[in-house]
Amino acid sequence: MSAQDLLRSIFGFDDYRPGQREIVDAVVSGRDVLAIMPTGGGKSLCYQLPALMRDGLTLVISPLIALMRDQVVALREAGVEAGALSSGNDPHETDRVFEALEARRLKLLYLAPERLANAGARALLARSDISLLAVDEAHCVSQWGHDFRPDYLRIGELRAALGNVQTAAFTATADEATRGEITTQLFTTPPEVFLRGFDRPNLHLAFEPKQSPQSRILGFIRKRPGQSGIVYCASRKKTESLAAALTREGVDALAYHAGLDAETRATRQDRFTRADGVVMTATIAFGMGVDKPDIRYVIHADLPKTMESYYQEIGRAGRDGLPADTLTLYGIDDIKLRRRQIDESDAPEARRRADHQRLNALLALAEAPGCRRQTLLTYFGEARAEPCGNCDLCARPPDLYDGTEAAQKALSAMRRTGERFGVEHLTAILRGEASDRIRQLRHDQLPTFGCGADIEKSSWRSIFRQIYALGFAAVNDTGSWSVTESGWQVLRGETPVSFRREQPRPRSTGRPARAGPVDPVDAEMFDALRALRTKLARARGIPAYAVFPDASLHDMAARKPQSLDALADCHGVGAKKLQSYGRLFLEVLTGEPVDTPHPARAKLANGADGPLFDALLAAHASLTRGPDGTGKFLTLTKATLAEIARTKPADLTAMEALPGMGRQKTERFGEAFLTILRAAGD
Numbered sequence: 001m002s003a004q005d006l007l008r009s010i011f012g013f014d015d016y017r018p019g020q021r022e023i024v025d026a027v028v029s030g031r032d033v034l035a036i037m038p039t040g041g042g043k044s045l046c047y048q049l050p051a052l053m054r055d056g057l058t059l060v061i062s063p064l065i066a067l068m069r070d071q072v073v074a075l076r077e078a079g080v081e082a083g084a085l086s087s088g089n090d091p092h093e094t095d096r097v098f099e100a101l102e103a104r105r106l107k108l109l110y111l112a113p114e115r116l117a118n119a120g121a122r123a124l125l126a127r128s129d130i131s132l133l134a135v136d137e138a139h140c141v142s143q144w145g146h147d148f149r150p151d152y153l154r155i156g157e158l159r160a161a162l163g164n165v166q167t168a169a170f171t172a173t174a175d176e177a178t179r180g181e182i183t184t185q186l187f188t189t190p191p192e193v194f195l196r197g198f199d200r201p202n203l204h205l206a207f208e209p210k211q212s213p214q215s216r217i218l219g220f221i222r223k224r225p226g227q228s229g230i231v232y233c234a235s236r237k238k239t240e241s242l243a244a245a246l247t248r249e250g251v252d253a254l255a256y257h258a259g260l261d262a263e264t265r266a267t268r269q270d271r272f273t274r275a276d277g278v279v280m281t282a283t284i285a286f287g288m289g290v291d292k293p294d295i296r297y298v299i300h301a302d303l304p305k306t307m308e309s310y311y312q313e314i315g316r317a318g319r320d321g322l323p324a325d326t327l328t329l330y331g332i333d334d335i336k337l338r339r340r341q342i343d344e345s346d347a348p349e350a351r352r353r354a355d356h357q358r359l360n361a362l363l364a365l366a367e368a369p370g371c372r373r374q375t376l377l378t379y380f381g382e383a384r385a386e387p388c389g390n391c392d393l394c395a396r397p398p399d400l401y402d403g404t405e406a407a408q409k410a411l412s413a414m415r416r417t418g419e420r421f422g423v424e425h426l427t428a429i430l431r432g433e434a435s436d437r438i439r440q441l442r443h444d445q446l447p448t449f450g451c452g453a454d455i456e457k458s459s460w461r462s463i464f465r466q467i468y469a470l471g472f473a474a475v476n477d478t479g480s481w482s483v484t485e486s487g488w489q490v491l492r493g494e495t496p497v498s499f500r501r502e503q504p505r506p507r508s509t510g511r512p513a514r515a516g517p518v519d520p521v522d523a524e525m526f527d528a529l530r531a532l533r534t535k536l537a538r539a540r541g542i543p544a545y546a547v548f549p550d551a552s553l554h555d556m557a558a559r560k561p562q563s564l565d566a567l568a569d570c571h572g573v574g575a576k577k578l579q580s581y582g583r584l585f586l587e588v589l590t591g592e593p594v595d596t597p598h599p600a601r602a603k604l605a606n607g608a609d610g611p612l613f614d615a616l617l618a619a620h621a622s623l624t625r626g627p628d629g630t631g632k633f634l635t636l637t638k639a640t641l642a643e644i645a646r647t648k649p650a651d652l653t654a655m656e657a658l659p660g661m662g663r664q665k666t667e668r669f670g671e672a673f674l675t676i677l678r679a680a681g682d
Helices: 003-009 020-028 045-052 065-077 091-102 113-117 119-126 150-161 176-186 213-222 236-248 262-274 307-314 332-343 349-366 372-379 404-416 423-431 436-440 457-469 485-491 520-540 550-559 564-568 575-590 599-606 609-622 638-647 652-656 662-681
Strands: 033-036 057-061 082-085 108-111 130-135 167-171 192-195 207-209 228-232 253-256 279-282 295-300 324-330 399-402 473-475 481-483 498-501
Touching (some): 003 045, 020 045, 045 130, 065 082, 082 091, 167 176, 213 236, 236 279, 262 279, 332 473, 404 457, 404 481, 404 485, 457 473, 520 550, 520 575, 564 599, 599 609
Parallel strands (some): 033 192, 082 108, 207 324, 228 279
Antiparallel strands (some): 399 498
């Protein structure tokens, strides 16, 4: 079966996502591949589809147990023999995997890199017929990446032990240095590299300075009832306090961080993955192992560490391709924290410099004067000629003004006070507020005292934040501000400065946001389909999206198919899922009971042969007693009719040779069937 046929029959997709076809073709042709694709771009399909087109086993190295488990569940629901060997298996599951391996039935085996240290696991792999090694989250092999895992370094040894088996490595974020290290660690010769772009046009990008952040987060979530989301926090304590605050307001929220015991983490991640509408407040310990396509938003309650971290974390929203939102809140304290973390790390000096550059790139995105997507893509080496129209700055362009004089006043205040004071004290000097402390220090005698009295206190806070983000000032552990070398260039008038004027947030209309292209008249249908999905998923103990993802439900609600054949044309409806769930979803769509089709007929619903079967069945019914209705009663099984529809014999001789036909039945039905087959082929 061709790749296109498998894409339709197994996965229920009419075509590839952008960039997938070339990668699949390269893997199918036997070439080593390194593919950098955006999160949600469909990396897993690029090794799953080739795995089904070849003999032998595809071994997938994947970093987290939950990720492996969810992918295995989704593959099995689609009718693919897949398994995982991990510490999360129960004995029954492990026995099932070993049995399938011994019988050579297993097509994909998922394994965590930590198990490569186990001699038994290495021996098992050596005697398995492995024809493809797929490495997911390949950036984990790089010490320059943001998720380095030492166990990933064993993958190169495994590849050599398997006779330099064909290898395909995948990741969403890898700069040039990281790509170089992946190539060195995983391949003996340079692989074919596919850099498939970093744009996620379905994600709405937004940044805001912190103003009552907890209230802002709650308001954001309330506008999206019933939708799953992640709120990233910089500390474990904050995940707990924010989850508690959201829960008090009626939000189904859970906290997740590395300080929780393994069982609690697994239980909470499982609930988030399987249920609709759960909000996870988490540190960066959560996310990479979540294979949940219908996360509708990601909020950063605190500034991420770097541009790469930001991109990786927002990429967990909208992996189904439907619209999703991102919001990042940030302030001076966030910037100080992230810079201090870099400075205090044990990383080599070169690494710390690189991390500062990555943080500065993120700050430039936060304070961008125009389209955020253009700024983001430029960092990753892509050019976008036109503004995206799907970020906060495209919706409400910032009001820019010449801030050179204001910046000089602020920097001068730092210098004239000995670079020993924080932003509140400096703001009071600039505004001419003669407090007891200012008089005691004689700072009311400085030339800068009162020179910024015409600027509101809130505006000065914004100016200081932008000065800091732009690198014109530094802040030490005690909160004292000092002028940097680039700040001196501003003071000397060598560098002009533009600032963004703070704008109030637009008033909420109070209308809840609904992600996805669902017409208002279809919202009720979508909710009914989602309720059925939840019921089926709970009964089977699997994630809701493993039944059908949101994209499939949206397509069903829009098309309103009235038959199994029409339902088979909807997004993500493969043959196995149609057989398992088709009748139940069709009953919701039609509002009427649907007869259970014969299994032979149900298998044909996922293609053009279903209507052909129906035509053969009608002709068969009219000829059971011959053309005149007086002949000997003859009948065919539905399985035989399905075989005729599938094989489409070209003549009576070929038809007679089919199981269940023979000479007598071919004489009765053959010509009528050939007429139908020829008409279908025209």
